[in-house]
Amino acid sequence: MEYFQEPWPYIVVDNYFSPGDFSLIKNFAKKAYQGTNIKKDTRNLIVAPKEITNLDRNDYWKFYDALNTERFPHVQVDRELNFLVPQPDKTYEYPIHDEHPDKLLSIVVYISPNQGSGTQIYREDKTFFNEPEWKPNRAFIFSGIKGKTWHGYKCKPEHKYRLTYNAFLRKSRY
Numbered sequence: 001m002e003y004f005q006e007p008w009p010y011i012v013v014d015n016y017f018s019p020g021d022f023s024l025i026k027n028f029a030k031k032a033y034q035g036t037n038i039k040k041d042t043r044n045l046i047v048a049p050k051e052i053t054n055l056d057r058n059d060y061w062k063f064y065d066a067l068n069t070e071r072f073p074h075v076q077v078d079r080e081l082n083f084l085v086p087q088p089d090k091t092y093e094y095p096i097h098d099e100h101p102d103k104l105l106s107i108v109v110y111i112s113p114n115q116g117s118g119t120q121i122y123r124e125d126k127t128f129f130n131e132p133e134w135k136p137n138r139a140f141i142f143s144g145i146k147g148k149t150w151h152g153y154k155c156k157p158e159h160k161y162r163l164t165y166n167a168f169l170r171k172s173r174y
Contacts, residue, residue: 007123008148009067012132016109016139021055028052029081029111029163040085041092048079048165060169064105067143072104074172081111084155084162092162093154096122099144105169109139112163122150 002012017025028051038044056079086092099106108119116134123129124147132140142149155162 003066007121007129008142008145010121010140010142011063011066013139013141014135015137016058016107017055017137019137022137025052025055025165026111029165032081033083038083038085041087041090042084043094044083044085045080046083048081048167052081052165053079056165056167058107060105060107060167063107063141064143064169067105067141072171075104076170076172078168078170080166082162082164082166085160086155086157088157091154091156094152096120096126096150096152098147099142099149099151101144101146102171103144103168104171105141105143107139107141107167109165109167110134110136111165112136113159113161116159116162117154117156120152120154122152124148124150126150 004010004012028049032046032049032052033044036044036046060077084092110116110118114136118132118134119140120131121129132138153162
């Protein structure tokens with residue numbers, strides 16, 4: 001586990017899931033998308049199936065506490081799969097954005113393919129800072145800070161697709 005402070009706090013965790021669980025997650029993710037109408041050049045989000053969420057036994061609060069000092073009384077956990085397919089001759093780019101204020105913690109686990117583009121990190125003035133390397137089973141973890149945690153992601157045609165598992169701690173509406 002590596003902690004970074006610049007340009008804003010984030011954590012990178014290799015082998016977020018055990019090797020056996022990661023193999024199962026890849027298979028469950030492929031099954032989850034079978035029979036769905038995959039659209040190119042857009043996010044294809046689905047709620048992560050129970051077979052996957054049951055394998056996610058990581059302590060989100062450990063990551064949250066490493067990045068924050070304040071706790072919220074009512075929190076919900078959302079988990080999804082994000083599958084991107086670019087056009088054959090054009091990179092798909094999700095625009096630079098700040099994290100939604102309801103998201104207390106964001107965990108993005110790179111699932112597949114073996115080579116891809118990680119999450120692009122930007123400074124407060126929205127200039128590019130760096131991109132943690134894409135590596136299957138690597139997690140990119142951060143807590144949104146309004147006006148500061150600018151980031152984006154992309155999928156190049158040579159990578160053919162981008163599949164991530166995303167987990168969020170959100171302020172509960174209840």
